[in-house]
Amino acid sequence: xxxxxxxxxxxxxxxVSVSTVSRVINGSAPVSEDVRRRVExxxxxxxxxxxxxxRGLVSRRSMIIGVIMPDIxxxxxxxMFREISLAAQRAGxxxxxxxxxFSAATAGETTRNELEAFKVMQEKGADGVLVVxxxxxxxxxxxxxxxxxxxxxxxxxxxxxxNPVDGSRCQFMERERGQGIYMAVEHLFSLGHxxxxxxxxxxxxxxxxxxxxxxxxxxxxxxxxxxxxLVSTSDYYAPDGWRAADRLIRQGTAFTAVMAMNDGVALGxxxxxxxxxxxxxxxxxxxxxxxxFDADYFTPxxxxxxxxxxxxxxxxxxxxxxxxxxxAQSRPLKPRPELVVRESCRRIS
Amino acid sequence: xxxxxxxxxxxxxxxVSVSTVSRVINGSAPVSEDVRRRVExxxxxxxxxxxxxxRGLVSRRSMIIGVIMPDIxxxxxxxMFREISLAAQRAGxxxxxxxxxFSAATAGETTRNELEAFKVMQEKGADGVLVVxxxxxxxxxxxxxxxxxxxxxxxxxxxxxxNPVDGSRCQFMERERGQGIYMAVEHLFSLGHxxxxxxxxxxxxxxxxxxxxxxxxxxxxxxxxxxxxLVSTSDYYAPDGWRAADRLIRQGTAFTAVMAMNDGVALGxxxxxxxxxxxxxxxxxxxxxxxxFDADYFTPxxxxxxxxxxxxxxxxxxxxxxxxxxxAQSRPLKPRPELVVRESCRRIS
DNA sequence: CTATACCGTGAAAACGTTTTCACAACAATT
DNA sequence: AATTGTTGTGAAAACGTTTTCACGGTATAG
Numbered sequence: 001x002x003x004x005x006x007x008x009x010x011x012x013x014x015x016v017s018v019s020t021v022s023r024v025i026n027g028s029a030p031v032s033e034d035v036r037r038r039v040e041x042x043x044x045x046x047x048x049x050x051x052x053x054x055r056g057l058v059s060r061r062s063m064i065i066g067v068i069m070p071d072i073x074x075x076x077x078x079x080m081f082r083e084i085s086l087a088a089q090r091a092g093x094x095x096x097x098x099x100x101x102f103s104a105a106t107a108g109e110t111t112r113n114e115l116e117a118f119k120v121m122q123e124k125g126a127d128g129v130l131v132v133x134x135x136x137x138x139x140x141x142x143x144x145x146x147x148x149x150x151x152x153x154x155x156x157x158x159x160x161x162x163n164p165v166d167g168s169r170c171q172f173m174e175r176e177r178g179q180g181i182y183m184a185v186e187h188l189f190s191l192g193h194x195x196x197x198x199x200x201x202x203x204x205x206x207x208x209x210x211x212x213x214x215x216x217x218x219x220x221x222x223x224x225x226x227x228x229x230l231v232s233t234s235d236y237y238a239p240d241g242w243r244a245a246d247r248l249i250r251q252g253t254a255f256t257a258v259m260a261m262n263d264g265v266a267l268g269x270x271x272x273x274x275x276x277x278x279x280x281x282x283x284x285x286x287x288x289x290x291x292x293f294d295a296d297y298f299t300p301x302x303x304x305x306x307x308x309x310x311x312x313x314x315x316x317x318x319x320x321x322x323x324x325x326x327x328a329q330s331r332p333l334k335p336r337p338e339l340v341v342r343e344s345c346r347r348i349s
Numbered sequence: 350x351x352x353x354x355x356x357x358x359x360x361x362x363x364x365v366s367v368s369t370v371s372r373v374i375n376g377s378a379p380v381s382e383d384v385r386r387r388v389e390x391x392x393x394x395x396x397x398x399x400x401x402x403x404r405g406l407v408s409r410r411s412m413i414i415g416v417i418m419p420d421i422x423x424x425x426x427x428x429m430f431r432e433i434s435l436a437a438q439r440a441g442x443x444x445x446x447x448x449x450x451f452s453a454a455t456a457g458e459t460t461r462n463e464l465e466a467f468k469v470m471q472e473k474g475a476d477g478v479l480v481v482x483x484x485x486x487x488x489x490x491x492x493x494x495x496x497x498x499x500x501x502x503x504x505x506x507x508x509x510x511x512n513p514v515d516g517s518r519c520q521f522m523e524r525e526r527g528q529g530i531y532m533a534v535e536h537l538f539s540l541g542h543x544x545x546x547x548x549x550x551x552x553x554x555x556x557x558x559x560x561x562x563x564x565x566x567x568x569x570x571x572x573x574x575x576x577x578x579l580v581s582t583s584d585y586y587a588p589d590g591w592r593a594a595d596r597l598i599r600q601g602t603a604f605t606a607v608m609a610m611n612d613g614v615a616l617g618x619x620x621x622x623x624x625x626x627x628x629x630x631x632x633x634x635x636x637x638x639x640x641x642f643d644a645d646y647f648t649p650x651x652x653x654x655x656x657x658x659x660x661x662x663x664x665x666x667x668x669x670x671x672x673x674x675x676x677a678q679s680r681p682l683k684p685r686p687e688l689v690v691r692e693s694c695r696r697i698s
Numbered sequence: 699c700t701a702t703a704c705c706g707t708g709a710a711a712a713c714g715t716t717t718t719c720a721c722a723a724c725a726a727t728t
Numbered sequence: 729a730a731t732t733g734t735t736g737t738g739a740a741a742a743c744g745t746t747t748t749c750a751c752g753g754t755a756t757a758g
Contacts, residue, residue: 002503002504004504004714006713006714006715007714007715008714016737016738017737017738017739018714018715018716018738018739019716019717019737019738019739019740020736020737020738022715022716022717023736023737026716028716028717029735029736029737030734030735030736031736031737032735032736032737035736035737047500049468049471049472050472050714050715051406051472051474051713051714051715052402052405052472052473052474052715053401053402053403053404053405053406053411053474053713053714053715054402054406054713054714054715054716054743055402055714055715055716056401056402056715056743057400057402057403057406057713057714057715057716057742057743057744057745058714058715058716058717058742058743059715059716059717059743060743062402064445064473071431072421072427072430072431072434073427073428073431073642075424078421078422078427079422081421081448082420082421082422082448085421085446085447085448086448086450089447089448089462089465094445094447094469094473095445095446095447095448096413096443096444096445096446097434097444097445097446098434098438098443098444099430099431099434099435099438099444101435113438116438119398120443122398123398123399123400123401124401124413124443125400125401125402151396154351155351155353237642238642238643238645238646239646241646242646264642264643267643267646267647268646270646270648271646271647271648271650274648293422293586293587293613294587294613294616296587297587297588297590297591297616297617297619297620298616298620299619299620299623299648301620353744355743355744355745356744356745357744357745365707365708366707366708366709367708367709367744367745367746368707368708368709368710368746368747369706369707369708371745371746371747372706372707375746377746377747378705378706378707379704379705379706380706380707381705381706381707384706384707399744399745400743400744400745401745402743402744402745403713403743403744403745403746404744404745404746405713405745406712406713406714406715406743406744406745406746407712407713407744407745407746407747408713408745408746408747409713
């Protein structure tokens with residue numbers, strides 16, 4: 001591999017000092033038109049790019065934003081990441097993505113990865129860090145995690161999407177408070193459903209608990225009893241939806257509608273219902289609490305709550321950028337969930 | 350924000366020289382047991398992490414691997430990225446992900462993003478770069494792109510997953526040569542299908558062209574004519590599958606089977622067929638050429654080619670790591686496609 | 699007992715930038 | 729005509745590490 005070209009060579013080539021080249025690159029001070037052209041030509045010629053190392057060392061900025069996520073494979077995170085990445089790039093930042101593999105079930109082993117992520121962000125000198133989900137969205141944090149998060153937040157702006165922690169130095173944003181769940185339950189209720197199952201999601205995870213709470217509240221508001229047996233948690237993907245719905249059916253719980261954590265879970269539920277000879281929506285109505293990409297292409301088309309995750313991604317990254325600029329805490333826009341009625345729910349007598 | 354702790358403070362705190370602290374951190378030379386303990390305690394106490402900037406400046410290594418992808422939202426890339434990220438982390442590297450937004454349709458505008466990505470990787474001092482898809486997988490590269498790629502490959506090990514370019518300094522790996530397509534066509538043929546449509550994918554993209562080529566070859570080998578009207582390209586997602594299949598039906602082309610570019614496209618095709626009152630598999634058989642996550646949960650369960658994209662991801666990252674170590678070019682394992690027969694194809698008379 | 703090897707340590711150079719300071723040239727203001 | 733301000737430039741310090749060199753001490757070999 002070729003040795004890298006340095007600013008000194010550019011300076012020599014264009015017959016000016018190193019400082020002047022730096023000024024051309026950064027526009028940090030006026031430079032005569034003639035000199036600017038000569039320098040730019042040299043830069044072009046050698047395909048010179050300034051060393052981020054040297055730059056960061058003195059300017060103390062890396063132009064890197066760190067993103068810590070549990071599983072990029074989850075369409076929810078993928079969608080958010082896309083928005084984050086786009087906005088960061090637009091603002092001139094690059095994105096260091098750390099995929100921790102965290103899941104509530106394996107919190108014991110995967111906490112180490114999250115702590116590792118914190119350390120990496122510190123080492124690489126990230127100018128700001130986004131923590132999305134993972135242990136930050138757990139109902140109870142482990143003390144090591146809590147400490148690691150604070151250590152990091154002490155040195156660099158951190159925005160976390162998760163379950164708010166009192167007195168933390170990092171800014172917590174909440175994914176949602178379960179407003180959509182009300183809409184979904186009401187929708188099903190208005191169609192005559194009284195036995196509504198809740199399928200998918202992991203217990204101990206804040207977002208799941210919040211939705212379950214909202215589900216319970218909504219039932220109560222409508223005068224319906226809360227039946228433990230109607231709740232079947234598991235995880236966030238199709239196989240989990242299948243497992244959760246299958247369990248529900250096998251255990252003989254009666255229900256006429258299913259609220260699935262998200263489209264993936266709903267797909268699994270569709271499948272489990274079909275496997276037991278139940279038709280959607282003729283026998284059972286299905287609704288997804290969090291629409292990803294393909295709800296409109298399912299058969300039947302899936303009625304779903306659009307939580308506007310892209311907007312959430314945008315909100316999170318712009319909160320971070322604002323924080324990095326030192327702006328006052330702007331009230332971030334909270335996306336309003338929207339019920340998109342399609343074909344998977346039907347009125348019953 | 351607090352000022353960062355430096356190695357000097359750790360040295361002072363533990364009563365040794367800076368060099369010794371460095372040796373403890375890197376294990377680059379023997380250090381007495383006693384000293385090591387003192388230093389480690391100090392590091393722990395101050396939550397010290399060495400500055401990557403300073404480190405990189407002198408050692409010329411960033412411990413960063415750059416990944417350039419067109420669209421992380423595409424499950425195919427997501428799956429690969431996951432493997433890449435995991436393997437990189439295991440080897441002690443962090444991953445800088447640049448999402449270019451490239452698509453063949455907008456090559457004109459998005460080429461700029463890809464060039465920008467190359468520059469970023471150079472600036473951040475990536476120790477190795479992975480270029481996955483994007484313009485690298487186009488049948489014909491733009492000269493600026495070609496030059497940017499070579500400039501980068503001259504300075505840092507680069508592995509590209511795409512369409513091989515002669516005389517390039519970067520190592521090209523091919524996604525597949527269309528072997529699976531033969532299996533799929535033969536499978537359909539053996540079930541009695543003679544009018545097999547090909548749906549999805551973008552023209553000018555190498556992977557699509559290769560699959561189309563294999564599709565043509567397979568037909569020829571079986572003595573079937575190639576009918577242009579049976580091919581309906583579009584893009585890689587469900588809406589594209591819908592559009593492509595819908596177009597096919599509307600234009601009145603007769604067919605009894607559909608080969609979809611991937612699961613997403615297949616889902617769209619399912620939907621389009623249903624919209625026209627056609628049942629799968631009773632009226633039309635459907636097969637996916639690239640299984641993502643959920644094929645087994647579709648209704649009907651989707652017969653698909655498993656291209657083992659996770660293995661491909663692993664192969665790509667390990668090729669890069671080998672290259673970075675300067676190892677001889679190991680023949681990378683090429684995943685063998687596997688036909689997974691489920692319920693979406695049926696024998697016809 | 700002397701020569702040789704190795705172990706543990708510190709001092710200092712080097713990495714490639716940005717930034718501060720200094721200053722010359724010239725323009726604008728008194 | 730003297731002062732002040734502005735513009736364009738270069739020299740040199742600083743950033744926080746790793747690495748090279750040197751050296752004293754102790755173990756090992758002859």
